[in-house]
Amino acid sequence: MRLSSIFITGLTFAAAAAISLVAANFSVELIEDSSEIGVRDALDARGLTWAEVEADGLQVTLAGLAQSEAVRFQALTAAGTIVDAARVIDEIEVEAQAAIAPPRFSAEVLRNDAGLSVIGLIPVSTDREAMVDRFIRVSGQDRVTDLLEVADYPAPPGWEDALGFALTALDDLPRAKVSISAGRVEITAITDSAKDKAEMERALSRAAPPAVLLTLNIAAPRPVITPFTLRFVIDDGGPHFDACSADTEHSRDAILKAAAAAGMTDVGRCTVGMGVPSPTWSEAVTQSIAALARLGAGSVTFSDADITLIAAEGTAQDTFDTVVGELENSLPDVFALFSKLPETVDPDVGPPEFIATLSPEGQVQLRGRVPDEAFRNLADSFAKARFGSDRVYVAARVVPDLPADWAARVLTGLEALSELSNGAVRIQPDSLSVTGNTGNSDARAVIASLLAAKLGEAEKFEIDVTYREKLDPVAGLPTPEECEAEIGAIVAAGKINFEPGSATIDASALATMDDIAEVIKSCGDLRLEIQGHTDSQGREEMNLSLSQSRAQSVLNELRARRVLTSSFTAKGYGEAQPVADNDTEEGREANRRIEFRLIQPEPSVPEGDSALESIAENSDILPNETTSEEGPGQ
Incomplete structure (x- = not known):
């Protein structure tokens, strides 16, 4: 009886435990389902349908691929509104983000009489301290306002070319705004005259590297014309x-x-x-x-x-x-x-006259009539002051009873003649004529204004002045390529010889060096590389050293002739670049040479500029070369 009671009691406890276990499992499943459904609904309501939800007991796991960290945080926050945030397991992955695009580097320099200021964003690789020091040297005063910012990104293609050119150009721009970006420089400036504007545009255009797009906005104020x-x-x-x-x-x-x-x-x-x-x-x-x-x-x-x-x-x-x-x-x-209305004059009666001529070589002759000895000396002194004391020859004779204004007309005529490159002035009692050639496009207007102001209203004068571009000191400057061709013609006619085995220029080549120096002096700014080359005889290291010494000797000879060589370099290439066969004496003779090359910077392509990319891909950036053979010996 007692055993039966114990069995029943045990069976009761077992049934209760089984019922409890079933109830617990059901409760867990109910909690899991309600949590999973609730979190999924919250995510869907916020448009986060990419998220995957899985409930495991009291824990809720979120998975999936979020577009960004912000979207991932939104998903976690939405789940936390349904279940305790501590129960949320984060297994969300975030899409890989593209690298942040580098900023657009640029700088703007403003320079005027009050000083210099610079503002912009530059790469960290640009030496900011050296850049500001250069601005201080350019302005000539310690008044540089530095508003530059720096970003730790690599410099884009063309940035260094544009910056280097802008820094160089600022030396000749006392009043200007210079805008610098990768591969581009824009210069806005004002000059004192149209002539200065033309000179500045020509100089800047010639100095700009090929890879830099240069935009010029040079203004010249209207001249004050006195008299009008x-x-x-x-x-x-x-x-x-x-x-x-x-x-x-x-x-x-x-x-x-x-x-x-x-x-x-x-x-x-x-x-x-x-x-x-x-x-x-x-x-x-x-x-x-x-x-x-x-x-x-x-x-x-x-x-x-x-x-x-x-x-x-x-x-x-x-x-x-x-x-x-x-x-x-x-x-x-x-x-x-x-x-x-001039009176008709008998052509058989010759009026007194005074003639001054200016030759293309600068020689001046004064002929004709002057009123007295004192004025002849005055005219001589005036002409020497205008044209040079060693260039004036006086053959005028003293004749009395000349018109009262004769002296003033002669001096005015000489002043007008000084505006010409060559020509003549003819003065008669009722007329004055100026004829000749000039390199100044405004010379005719200047002469007309001069004569009208000094001779008076009723005077008759004629001006026959022709502008010749080749006489213009600005327009007449040869291009670097023309200078290179002229140097080539000189070295083709006379060799630059060296003493055998040394870097000493042979005396026979000194005349050639004189001619080359004269050409370079007339070319303005010119960037040249003087290259030395040898044949293949001897050790390669010795040939390289000898070619460098010879190129340097040529550079020193140009300096001795007062040629400005700050933009020149001397470089030896040894035997590395033969132009003929080193197995024959003729070939070795040809390989022993000096070459003059124009220096042209390697073009760098501005960022995103397809036109420049096409040019860089399809153009030969090697400069033209002019070759001079040397004498025997390496």
């Missing part, structure tokens, strides 16, 4: 301007249109400047040009508001009176007209 001068002539050569000034582009166009209507076929050049005596300048000029055209020949000269109209000799008196009368009545009030 215009001279229009109709003679045997046809209608033309000796000088032309206008106050606006519209005024210039109106004046050129009037000249074309008067028969001028050439493209006229008219300077737009400041200093006009009246807003009605173009009206007065166009009326005067039309009046001269009606007369058929002669000249009309403006000096500020004073107008001088001189008809050609032989013009009918009634025609002259009619044209001048109508012009006087139509001119704006501020302008005053002086008109003259």
Whole structure:
């Protein structure tokens, strides 16, 4: 009986345990399902459908591939709103992110009389301290405002080329803004004159490396023209301007249109400047040009508001009176007209005259008549001051009873002659003529202004001055390639020989060095590499050393001739670059040589610039070379 009671009790406990276990399992499954469903719904509500949810007891595991750390954090936060955050197991992976793109490096330099400032972002590889020191040297004062920032990224292609060029260009830019980026430099500057602008644009364009895109915005202020001068002539050569000034582009166009209507076929050049005596300048000029055209020949000269109209000799008196009368009545009030009809002169009677000539070599001769000995000495001194004391020859004779203004006319004529490269001045009692060639495109206008200011309103003068580009000290400069070709012609005609086995230039080659030095002096800025080469006889190390010494000797000879060689380098290549067979004496002779090469920087391609990439891929960046053979010996 007792055994049966114990069995029943045990069986009861066992049944209770089984029921409890089943209930616990059911509860766990219920919790897992409710947690998993709840978390999944929370994720779906936030658009995080990529996340995978798995419940294991009280723990909830999140898995999947999140687009970023921020999205991963959103998923964990959403799960934490449903279950305790401590129960959430994070197995989410994050997509690999692309490397952060490097910043755009750039710098902007502002320089004026107040100092220099620089702002921008530069790579850490750029020596900032050296860059600022260079700015201090350029400005000549310790007033450099440094607003540069640095980023730890590699410098993009073309950055160093652009920065180096900009730093060099700043030496010649006292008032400018220079913007620098990879492979690009933009320069905005102002110059004092159109001539300075042309010189600056030419120098910067020549100095820019091939890989740098250079943009120039160079401005030149309008010149102040004093006196405001215009001279229009109709003679045997046809209608033309000796000088032309206008106050606006519209005024210039109106004046050129009037000249074309008067028969001028050439493209006229008219300077737009400041200093006009009246807003009605173009009206007065166009009326005067039309009046001269009606007369058929002669000249009309403006000096500020004073107008001088001189008809050609032989013009009918009634025609002259009619044209001048109508012009006087139509001119704006501020302008005053002086008109003259020259009397017919007997051609058999020779008037007194004074002639000064300037040869292309710079020699000056003074011939003709002067009023007295004192003035002859004065004219001699004046000419020597203008042209050089060793270049003036005086053959003028003293003749009394010359016109009272003869001395002033002679000195004015000599001053006008000094504006020419070569030519002549002829002075007679009623006329003065200036003829010749010049390298200054503004010389005609300068001479016309000078004569009008110093000779007076009623004086008759003629100007026949031709601009020659080859005489222009700016436009006439040869290109580096032309200089290289000229050096090549010199070294082809005469060898640069060395004493056998040494770096001493043979005396027979000194004349060739003289000729090369003269060419380089006329070429302006030029970057040259002087290369030394030998044949293959002897040890390679000795040949390399000898070629370097010979190239340096040539460089030293140029320096001895006062050639600026700061942009030159000397480099020896030994026997590494033969141009002929070293197995023959003729070949070895050809390989013993000096070469002159233009230095051109390796182009670097600006970032993202497909056009430059194409150029870099398809162009031969090796410079042209000029070869000079040497004498016997390595």
